[in-house]
Amino acid sequence: MPKKQYKTEEIVLSKKSKLTEQAYLYTFKFKDPKKKLKFTPGQFVMLSFAGVGEAPISVASSSREASNTFELAVQNVGVLTEYLKNCPVGKVLGIRGPYGHGWPVDKIKGENLIVIAGGCGLAPFRALIKYLVEEKDYAKKIQLLYGAKDSQNMFFKKEYQDWAEVVETHFALDTKDQEVKGCVSLDEGLVTNLLEKDYVERDAYAHVCGPPIMAKFVIEKLLELGYDEEKIFVTLERRMECGFGVCQHCAIGPYYVCKDGPVFCYKKLKSIPGIIEVGT
Amino acid sequence: MKTKELKEKFSTLHKKYEIFAPVRREKRLKTGYINTMSCVEFTAEIPEYSYKEAFFPSRQTMFKYKGEKFTKEGSLKREQVVLGMGLADLRALELYKRVFAEDEYFQNRIEKSVVVGFGKSPLSREALAVLPFDLFITQEEDESYKFLSRTDRGSKLAQELALEISEDIEESKKDEPFPVSDFYQQIKSNMEGDKAAKVFEDLGQKCIECGKCTMVCPTCFCFRIDDEQGFEEDEGTRKRVWDSCYYHEFSEVAGGHRFLDTTKDRIKFWYYHKFARIPNEYKMLGCVSCGRCTKTCPAGINLEENLKNIFDSSKEEGNKK
Numbered sequence: 365m366p367k368k369q370y371k372t373e374e375i376v377l378s379k380k381s382k383l384t385e386q387a388y389l390y391t392f393k394f395k396d397p398k399k400k401l402k403f404t405p406g407q408f409v410m411l412s413f414a415g416v417g418e419a420p421i422s423v424a425s426s427s428r429e430a431s432n433t434f435e436l437a438v439q440n441v442g443v444l445t446e447y448l449k450n451c452p453v454g455k456v457l458g459i460r461g462p463y464g465h466g467w468p469v470d471k472i473k474g475e476n477l478i479v480i481a482g483g484c485g486l487a488p489f490r491a492l493i494k495y496l497v498e499e500k501d502y503a504k505k506i507q508l509l510y511g512a513k514d515s516q517n518m519f520f521k522k523e524y525q526d527w528a529e530v531v532e533t534h535f536a537l538d539t540k541d542q543e544v545k546g547c548v549s550l551d552e553g554l555v556t557n558l559l560e561k562d563y564v565e566r567d568a569y570a571h572v573c574g575p576p577i578m579a580k581f582v583i584e585k586l587l588e589l590g591y592d593e594e595k596i597f598v599t600l601e602r603r604m605e606c607g608f609g610v611c612q613h614c615a616i617g618p619y620y621v622c623k624d625g626p627v628f629c630y631k632k633l634k635s636i637p638g639i640i641e642v643g644t
Numbered sequence: 645m646k647t648k649e650l651k652e653k654f655s656t657l658h659k660k661y662e663i664f665a666p667v668r669r670e671k672r673l674k675t676g677y678i679n680t681m682s683c684v685e686f687t688a689e690i691p692e693y694s695y696k697e698a699f700f701p702s703r704q705t706m707f708k709y710k711g712e713k714f715t716k717e718g719s720l721k722r723e724q725v726v727l728g729m730g731l732a733d734l735r736a737l738e739l740y741k742r743v744f745a746e747d748e749y750f751q752n753r754i755e756k757s758v759v760v761g762f763g764k765s766p767l768s769r770e771a772l773a774v775l776p777f778d779l780f781i782t783q784e785e786d787e788s789y790k791f792l793s794r795t796d797r798g799s800k801l802a803q804e805l806a807l808e809i810s811e812d813i814e815e816s817k818k819d820e821p822f823p824v825s826d827f828y829q830q831i832k833s834n835m836e837g838d839k840a841a842k843v844f845e846d847l848g849q850k851c852i853e854c855g856k857c858t859m860v861c862p863t864c865f866c867f868r869i870d871d872e873q874g875f876e877e878d879e880g881t882r883k884r885v886w887d888s889c890y891y892h893e894f895s896e897v898a899g900g901h902r903f904l905d906t907t908k909d910r911i912k913f914w915y916y917h918k919f920a921r922i923p924n925e926y927k928m929l930g931c932v933s934c935g936r937c938t939k940t941c942p943a944g945i946n947l948e949e950n951l952k953n954i955f956d957s958s959k960e961e962g963n964k965k
């Protein structure tokens with residue numbers, strides 16, 4: 365039976381708040397008041413801007429309850445994201461989805477978790493962090509290791525204090541330009557350096573999102589430090605056109621990033637040549 | 645019945661149906677939508693272009709928009725007869741039926757199509773039974789034609805054109821009607837194990853990335869979704885268009901990073917898709933051996949030769965050890 369695979373739901377931009385010079389947190393509402401977005405942390409939607417195109421964006425709001433409103437945190441990098449930035453509140457856009465498999469929420473129940481993010485790579489974690497903050501005792505210890513250029517380029521700066529009760533936060537900035545509220549430590553340097561610190565839990569799940577080169581170095585370091593490859597999860601970025609495993613743009617070996625990912629267990633990825641080549 | 649009579653039988657077809665068929669233009673056999681039967685050729689020769697345009701158009705309008713009003717597009721207005729598909733092209737159509745099983749645009753076109761196959765006798769009935777045609781024309785050894793029907797749609801068309809059905813073909817109930825042979829199993833395993841690095845190294849030097857092989861291939865189905873603005877700023881269309889994994893933008897994301905960065909990477913991706921990913925996903929091979937890619941390639945890249953080399957690549961590795 366044919367499904368309406370490309371059916372795009374109308375949404376209205378209801379709020380924009382600035383995250384950094386180049387990024388905003390956008391709040392959207394479905395035009396149809398009965399519609400709700402049900403998703404799991406790490407899943408994404410195809411955001412549609414008629415006349416411009418579509419882009420895969422992770423849902424950034426809490427996934428605990430399906431809701432008529434939801435949030436997307438978007439870094440301005442190209443044509444569609446620039447249009448979005450210039451969008452007035454009230455503008456009608458579209459989404460289809462959610463698609464893919466997100467973070468393995470079931471697996472981390474009662475376990476330690478370290479979240480390692482670089483730059484706008486914190487966006488796909490916001491839904492997970494919000495979930496863990498709302499479900500207070502869901503995981504054992506949660507540590508966030510976040511790297512950015514400087515404090516001006518950090519995502520969700522206003523929220524670290526709200527997360528602090530549940531998430532122990534450590535930052536690494538290329539340039540330590542000013543203090544940041546809500547963190548336990550703030551270092552200068554790369555996020556990979558933080559991994560070596562004594563405070564980092566060793567018996568833990570590790571979730572990674574950042575530019576490809578950062579993900580590679582982080583995973584190398586994690587393996588070196590003895591983390592179990594079955595407990596390392598990483599989200600991949602690829603070009604996507606359909607979002608459900610037909611168009612081929614995001615294919616990697618036997619998998620599709622859109623359908624089988626975007627979050628993958630490292631163990632699954634390591635056998636595919638050229639995806640994350642550790643030690644090269 | 646001879647060719648002239650056959651053409652006459654089909655001459656009223658356009659009154660009720662759109663017709664997609666092989667036509668000869670300046671000696672080259674191509675396929676396309678036509679409005680008169682006079683240029684159609686009934687032949688077992690494989691046309692340069694495949695039949696995919698009839699089911700999966702190179703530019704499929706998905707919807708139109710004007711201001712905030714969206715109108716869904718893409719349903720065929722009239723039924724169509726897709727005429728003259730050979731065995732290889734029918735096998736490719738079977739693959740599309742699996743790939744686009746849930747695709748509303750493809751399904752709409754299939755529902756509105758009568759698929760008429762064509763082949764030279766003798767043809768194994770077992771081979772025909774697994775192919776997705778409605779009506780099949782066989783050219784007998786004495787140059788006469790016979791008509792085989794496989795579906796109600798086929799019988800109905802035969803009735804409309806006053807064709808006499810000589811045989812009904814029963815649909816095959818086999819679970820896996822297109823088993824992958826040992827030769828191709830080995831190719832699949834060599835692709836998955838990245839054993840043929842040398843073959844792709846060489847191909848990467850030869851291929852000029854024109855993308856012609858992907859356009860003529862009946863099984864290639866990569867696509868892109870493009871928006872086109874109309875004359876007014878607030879109107880336009882969204883289209884699904886054929887793409888090619890040989891183009892360097894294929895894997896490009898914002899910021900210019902390309903995950904398939906070299907010609908070698910991209911040509912390997914093509915072989916991996918056809919000979920490993922498709923067999924895993926759809927339980928049949930992603931190549932129907934029509935020979936179009938080899939025939940069209942301006943760089944002289946030969947599929948059959950490459951497959952032999954990929955097959956041999958695991959042996960060579962064994963010898964080295």
Ligand SMILES: Cc1cc2nc3c(=O)[nH]c(=O)nc-3n(C[C@H](O)[C@H](O)[C@H](O)COP(=O)(O)OP(=O)(O)OC[C@H]3O[C@@H](n4cnc5c(N)ncnc54)[C@H](O)[C@@H]3O)c2cc1C
Nearest residue numbers: 419420421422438439442443444445487602603604897898
């Ligand atoms: C699963 C997933 C989740 C993502 N989540 C977020 C998020 O939460 N926040 C965020 O800011 N960004 C996210 N991205 C990246 C975002 O999709 C791109 O930044 C965006 O598509 C850029 O579009 P553009 O038109 O502005 O860029 P341009 O460079 O102008 O255009 C890029 C072209 O590539 C196409 N394209 C398709 N897929 C991608 C892709 N993955 N990256 C870049 N281009 C792509 C676009 O359609 C367009 O044609 C995510 C990407 C993926 C794959």
Ligand code: SF4
Nearest residue numbers: 861931932934935937
């Ligand atoms: S022979 Fe070439 S053109 Fe024909 S199906 Fe195989 S890959 Fe495609």
Ligand code: SF4
Nearest residue numbers: 851852854855857941
């Ligand atoms: S037709 Fe030949 S040269 Fe052109 S993309 Fe295909 S393999 Fe390369």
